[in-house]
Amino acid sequence: MTEKFCCMVMRINMDCNGCFRKVRRALLSMRELETHLIEEKQCRVSVCGKFKPQDVAIKIRKKTNRRVEILDVQEYFNPKNEII
Structure with a gap:
């Protein structure tokens, strides 16, 4: 299965500037x-x-050592149901 074009919103706890830079x-x-x-x-x-x-959430979790919570995912298709 190929990847689809999508937008995802996540919640990641960022307490300080160091956490922000890690993310x-x-x-x-x-x-x-x-x-x-x-x-x-x-x-x-x-x-x-x-x-x-x-996969992206897992990669960010491993690289930053912060909890990642997926809030919303939107997938986008063109009218012919092909992947953009």
Whole structure:
């Protein structure tokens, strides 16, 4: 099964600037992500790209040693039901 283009919102506990930098470094090292948005005050991270949501959450968990909770996943298709 190929990866679908999707956007995912996660909750990651970021207590300090060090935690924020760990999360940012982990996201930048992942090639499958096209864009990301880190909301430090709300402890939320949004990512978009072609990936399997569970795999990305597991990778971030391993790289940052922080708990990752998936809040929302949206998959996008074109009208012919082909992957974008």
